[in-house]
Amino acid sequence: MKKLVILSLSLFLLTPLFAQKAKVNEAEKLMERISKRYKAFKSIKADFVYTIENKQQKSQEKQVGHILIKGNKFTLDIANQLIICDNKTIWTYSREVNEVQVSDYSPKEGAIRLDDIFTMYGKGFLYKIIETKKEANRELVYLELTPKDKKKKFFKLKVTVDKTNQTVLSTQVFEKNGSIHNYSVTNQVPNLTFEDKKFVFDPKKYPGVEIIDLR
Numbered sequence: 001m002k003k004l005v006i007l008s009l010s011l012f013l014l015t016p017l018f019a020q021k022a023k024v025n026e027a028e029k030l031m032e033r034i035s036k037r038y039k040a041f042k043s044i045k046a047d048f049v050y051t052i053e054n055k056q057q058k059s060q061e062k063q064v065g066h067i068l069i070k071g072n073k074f075t076l077d078i079a080n081q082l083i084i085c086d087n088k089t090i091w092t093y094s095r096e097v098n099e100v101q102v103s104d105y106s107p108k109e110g111a112i113r114l115d116d117i118f119t120m121y122g123k124g125f126l127y128k129i130i131e132t133k134k135e136a137n138r139e140l141v142y143l144e145l146t147p148k149d150k151k152k153k154f155f156k157l158k159v160t161v162d163k164t165n166q167t168v169l170s171t172q173v174f175e176k177n178g179s180i181h182n183y184s185v186t187n188q189v190p191n192l193t194f195e196d197k198k199f200v201f202d203p204k205k206y207p208g209v210e211i212i213d214l215r
Contacts, residue, residue, distance in 0.1 A: 026129065027127035027128055027129045027141075027143050028125075028127040030141065030143075030161070030163065031121040031125070031127055031143065031145070031159070031161075032121075032123075033166060034121060034161060034166045034167070034168060035118075035119050035120070035121045035123075037166050038118040038119045038168075038190075039119050041190040041191055042070070042071075042190075042191050043068070043069060043070040043071075043190065043191060043192050043193070043194050044068075044069050044118065044188060044189070044190045044191075044192075045066075045067070045068050045069075045188070045189045045190075045192050046066070046067050046069075046118075046185055046187065046188040046189075047064075047065070047066050047185070047186045047187040047188075048064075048065050048066075048067070048183055048184060048185045048186060049062065049063070049064055049065075049182075049183075049184045049186060050062070050063045050064075050065050050078065050181070050182065050183055050184075051063075051181075051182040051184075052179060052180070052181050052182070053179070053180050053182070054177075054178050054179045054180070055178065055180070056178040057178070063078050063079045064078070065077060065078030065079070066078070068194055068198065068199075069118075070194050070196075070198075070199065071087070072087040073085060073086050073087050073196070073199035074199065075198060075199055080094065080095045080096055081093065081094055081095070082095070084199055084200065084201045085105050085199065086105075086196070086199045086200050087105060088104070088105055089102060089103070089104065089105055089200075089215075090102075090103050090104075090105040091200075091201035093201065093206070093209070097210075098206060098208055098209050098210065099209065099210045099211075099212065100201060100203070100206070100209055100210070100211055100212070101212045101214055102201075102211065102212065102213045102214060102215060103214045103215060104215050117168070117171060117183060118168055118188075121145065121157075121159065121168075124147060124148055124149060125145040125146060125147055125148065125157070126145070126146040126148065127143060127144075127145055128143065128144045128145075128146075129141060129142070129143055130142045130143060130144050130158075132163075137164065138162050138163075138164045138165075139162070139163040139164050140160060140161070140162060140163070140169070141160070141161050141163045142158070142159075142160050143158070143159045143160075143161065144156060144157070144158055144159075145157040145158075145159060153175055153176060153177075154173050154174055154175045154176065155174055155175075155176055156174040157171060157172065157173055157174070158171070158172040158174075159171050159172075167185075167188065168185060169184070169185055170182065170183060170184040170185060171183045
């Protein structure tokens with residue numbers, strides 16, 4: 001009888017641990033499925049609202065942007081800037097001064113890049129489901145992701161996904177310097193056809209543009 005009591009008590013104490021592990025595994029599997037789904041797309045076009053805030057400095061800035069992604073190439077239009085990349089060269093064009101800076105493309109390690117904002121969640125994180133809820137015909141899942149690599153500039157992500165159609169709806173990036181980057185996706189369309197020239201800056205479209213080559 002004493003052994004049965006001890007066994008029952010052990011199972012009672014371990015049940016929350018099993019439940020927590022199952023929940024973590026569920027979160028990881030969900031994000032892996034979503035990341036894999038996006039990687040299977042030939043291209044994606046998305047509209048988003050980008051907000052950066054710093055509570056320490058009590059500052060906030062909000063911008064509306066659009067992005068086209070085709071493989072490792074992207075075109076980003078935000079804040080009066082047009083950023084075009086063919087995965088070798090990156091052009092940063094300013095509409096205000098009609099100037100474009102040309103550089104070799106070398107993604108910074110540890111940074112969050114908009115060109116992989118839909119596919120970065122498949123590995124390298126510890127996952128936790130914070131909340132799930134029904135909204136209209138959708139099942140929304142709120143997750144917290146912690147990078148395993150502590151050298152990264154950010155220490156936490158909060159991601160909202162639509163589990164029903166496996167899409168990323170929003171991402172919050174919490175940086176170590178106190179800045180919080182919010183990406184809220186308002187529209188996304190996959191597998192559109194984009195010509196490669198869409199990802200190369202064409203100076204003929206911008207009469208009088210000043211070209212600053214930093215390569």
